[in-house]
Amino acid sequence: MARTDKAMRILSTQLELLRGGKVYKKSYCKKNEVSARTFDRDIVEIRMSLSESFSGQEVKYVRNENYYYLDKPDMIKPLTAIEASFLLEMIKTCQVLQREEYVGMVDSIVKATELNRRQSLEKMAEKYKKMDIGVSEDAMLKMLWDLLQCVVEQDKIRVHFKDKRKIELSPVFLWMYQDKIYLFAYEKKTLNVYSLHEIDWFTLLGSKYPRELQEKFYKVSCEQIHKRIKNMEESKEEE
Secondary structure, eight states: OOOOOHHHHHHHHHHHHHTTOOEEHHHHHHHHTOOHHHHHHHHHHHHHHHHHTTOOOOEEEETTTTEEEESSOOOOOOBOHHHHHHHHHHHHSOTTSOHHHHHHHHHHHHHTBOHHHHHHHHHHHHHHHHSOOOOOSSOHHHHHHHHHHHHHHTEEEEEEETTSOEEEEEEEEEEEETTEEEEEEEETTEEEEEEGGGEEEEEEEEEEOOHHHHHHHHTSOHHHHHHHHHHHHHHHHHO
16 A cells, blocks of 8 residues: 555544544554654644644543544534545546545545445545546645635735746635636736646735735636636747
């Protein structure tokens, strides 16, 4: 079994705890091919993540049985088999994931599925993981998450593009279209669209943009959004 990517490992473990599950140290280390010390570090990161969410939830340890659990689990409703198969089909064609990210996400979706249908989903997932999908050379998943946080918090950012441009932006939405993800953001008062593949990295400017910019974007129709994306891609081809 391939060594599990850290981000995916922690995400699936946190979901398991939120569902009211128990995490046993020995089986965790064996399953993820990690050391006991790595397990301890993962638990610390999960505890920190929960404390930062101000949810009041705490990871507890049962010493005599050597497992961890959440004292106030959310008891998240599992995905139905139909929902899970839809998500598997969707990420299969998504070209923004690295191979390791793709495999990890497939496993996470299966684990989040209702128990009585999980076995059939596991068989389907194994076929999906063997497929020769279009994969990204860049680690997009972390950038996607970070940008989403900026949208939620209305943070202004400075984006560093791969072509060496630097632009200060107010990110208002992330949109998936034809297997790619695009960032919609205002440069001052002008709404622009950028492919995540163009972005090298970005930094926070330490200031917020007004909520009105997001509300202004929400009034843009899907047709107009898709037209903007097409125009942007066509202009790149002409260069």
